[in-house]
Amino acid sequence: MINSEESATSVDPSRFDGPDATGHFGPYGGIFVGETLIAAVEELAEVYESLSSDKEFWAEYDYELKHYVGRPSPLYFAERLTDAAGGGKLYLKREDLNHTGAHKVNNTIGQALLAKRMGKTRIIAETGAGQHGVASATVAARLGLECHVYMGADDIVRQAPNVYRMKLLGANVISVNSGSRTLKDAMNEALRDWATNVDNTYYIIGTVAGPHPYPKLVRDFQCIIGRETREQSLEQIGRLPDALVACVGGGSNAIGLFHPFLKDESVAMYGVEAGGHGIATGQHAAPLSAGSPGVLHGNRTYLMSDAAGQILETHSVSAGLDYPGVGPEHSWLKDLKRVNYVDATDEEAMEAFHKLTRLEGIIPALESSHAVASAMKLAATMPKDKCIIINLSGRGDKDIETVAKIEGIKL
Amino acid sequence: MSRIEHIAQKAAAAKKKLLIPYLVAGDPNLETTSALMHKLVEQGADIIELGIPFSDPSSDGPVIQRGVERSLSKETTLKQVLEIVAEFRKVDAQTGIVLMGYLNPIEIMTYKTFVDEASHVGVDGVLIVDLPPAEAHDLHAMLRESEIDTIFLVAPTTRDDRVASITALCSGYLYYVSLKGVTGAALTDFGSVTANISNLRERTKLPIVIGFGIKDASSAGAMGQLADGVIIGSALVEKIALLADQVDQDAAVLSETTQVIAQAREALNKLV
Numbered sequence: 001m002i003n004s005e006e007s008a009t010s011v012d013p014s015r016f017d018g019p020d021a022t023g024h025f026g027p028y029g030g031i032f033v034g035e036t037l038i039a040a041v042e043e044l045a046e047v048y049e050s051l052s053s054d055k056e057f058w059a060e061y062d063y064e065l066k067h068y069v070g071r072p073s074p075l076y077f078a079e080r081l082t083d084a085a086g087g088g089k090l091y092l093k094r095e096d097l098n099h100t101g102a103h104k105v106n107n108t109i110g111q112a113l114l115a116k117r118m119g120k121t122r123i124i125a126e127t128g129a130g131q132h133g134v135a136s137a138t139v140a141a142r143l144g145l146e147c148h149v150y151m152g153a154d155d156i157v158r159q160a161p162n163v164y165r166m167k168l169l170g171a172n173v174i175s176v177n178s179g180s181r182t183l184k185d186a187m188n189e190a191l192r193d194w195a196t197n198v199d200n201t202y203y204i205i206g207t208v209a210g211p212h213p214y215p216k217l218v219r220d221f222q223c224i225i226g227r228e229t230r231e232q233s234l235e236q237i238g239r240l241p242d243a244l245v246a247c248v249g250g251g252s253n254a255i256g257l258f259h260p261f262l263k264d265e266s267v268a269m270y271g272v273e274a275g276g277h278g279i280a281t282g283q284h285a286a287p288l289s290a291g292s293p294g295v296l297h298g299n300r301t302y303l304m305s306d307a308a309g310q311i312l313e314t315h316s317v318s319a320g321l322d323y324p325g326v327g328p329e330h331s332w333l334k335d336l337k338r339v340n341y342v343d344a345t346d347e348e349a350m351e352a353f354h355k356l357t358r359l360e361g362i363i364p365a366l367e368s369s370h371a372v373a374s375a376m377k378l379a380a381t382m383p384k385d386k387c388i389i390i391n392l393s394g395r396g397d398k399d400i401e402t403v404a405k406i407e408g409i410k411l
Numbered sequence: 412m413s414r415i416e417h418i419a420q421k422a423a424a425a426k427k428k429l430l431i432p433y434l435v436a437g438d439p440n441l442e443t444t445s446a447l448m449h450k451l452v453e454q455g456a457d458i459i460e461l462g463i464p465f466s467d468p469s470s471d472g473p474v475i476q477r478g479v480e481r482s483l484s485k486e487t488t489l490k491q492v493l494e495i496v497a498e499f500r501k502v503d504a505q506t507g508i509v510l511m512g513y514l515n516p517i518e519i520m521t522y523k524t525f526v527d528e529a530s531h532v533g534v535d536g537v538l539i540v541d542l543p544p545a546e547a548h549d550l551h552a553m554l555r556e557s558e559i560d561t562i563f564l565v566a567p568t569t570r571d572d573r574v575a576s577i578t579a580l581c582s583g584y585l586y587y588v589s590l591k592g593v594t595g596a597a598l599t600d601f602g603s604v605t606a607n608i609s610n611l612r613e614r615t616k617l618p619i620v621i622g623f624g625i626k627d628a629s630s631a632g633a634m635g636q637l638a639d640g641v642i643i644g645s646a647l648v649e650k651i652a653l654l655a656d657q658v659d660q661d662a663a664v665l666s667e668t669t670q671v672i673a674q675a676r677e678a679l680n681k682l683v
Contacts, residue, residue, distance in 0.1 A: 294515045
């Protein structure tokens, strides 16, 4: 929440403009990779920069979003969910209705077009829940690119349907057995692949993390969420919303929603991290709520690491939030106090998952269920004329086995 | 003059190549690492690169990853790595010690504590794999202040216009990465190494050593011919993996473990 003192004084509207020319969001971001990859990230930054004024590229991107992804996604007033929360009005930005079932495809389409422009024939990706892997495999099939997806061995078990979807799409899914065998280890392995095959390979990072320019370009591709939401809000609500709520793992769906509203001081923002079994238990994936700044996977950002600087294993019921870091722009927005970072536990997310399913007939991804949980709590504190927009970043079909298992149901 | 500069100058004067083994501190335990360091000197090492274990070694291949995992299963900390150096220095004031690792453990310790301690225990050089020159200014300045060399990598992908920014901060030696890939990968393209090293020679007076993919006497000899020295990591860590996890290692067993270094020494000595 913006404190009243701040909103009363006039502030420099450029203070949320990031990153700077060297990829820094305040003290965060930057380029922290081995020398072998420096040329590749510099080339990517140069090419991306040159495309910023390339109308043809962005027209192609817009075309794909409209005709292939199915955008714009609706802004939906969740009436029964609102009644259940008992306060402010809850709206859902329906990213779950995108082709492939989540916001991830907004980014993979953009990056795959970029890869094509750069003449790369082979794409690699890391995936946690499998959504980014599916979205990468999908666009690879669409554009005729070879695709290899790194996925932690534990996640492969948790997200079996998505693994099969990737295979059906023609991708090679590589099981990662090192470290904690989840998303962070998949990212390590993808970085190793990239260093080895740097000449012909484009690495599609799935979130707003990694070395510059990834946090910027993934954000730019995801900003379609916020731009549409802004227009839809003005059209449907007649004004800007009072609050935005999105889940934060790496944070791409959240930054995509938040970024076009950063300079609108009346709009409060809430990023919801995975509280796992509860922040106090240490078993969570909430670096902004309970971590400290450090360096991992190419950028400086809030991380969950121990007193000796080793990255901690995280826990979340949702594989897509099970990551010890977060995009550097979120770290900056936390320090600037522009976005409030809160958490929802596994249990709260599960409860929200069921509520949304039963009250609205929409099965949310477990990731997005964290945002739903937090937004319902927030709505309860607000009068009925206030409006909250939740980013429903993905659909929950992929999670039904997980949910059944937790509840002791055999499918 | 730093200890590494002194070692490099002495070697150059004697037309001798530098031999730099790499091992992971704490693999399989701290006591064995200490014993191995002395054994490596006996086998002909001039400088030792001591790996600081990190949970997410994204520039390393599977052999070193497993070494790091063995070390971290004992919860080896950066503080303990510094203590090993202190112990080593009590006995050996000649051999160069370079700490090699990733940035996060150093950030969490804080640069100041790290540099103060490293200087205090007798570390000669620091090589942070994921800290390129553009991000290195603060740490580099503190290390220079404490007369510790900061070593940087040059890769086959490094563009010519970038080399100057690397050599501007690099001291001690320049580490040429022989291949595109991770540590321990197979080195196949000798031709490109030759061309890239002679290109680098025109741009720096720093000693150039080659690492990544040097696995035996023959590859050490071939690479040694092109450069001022070689680094051997994965081939050694692969042998260390065979050691039992015990505190008192048999001296003969350690000789066997480090044999690849003795063989590399022999091959390098034949070059001159």
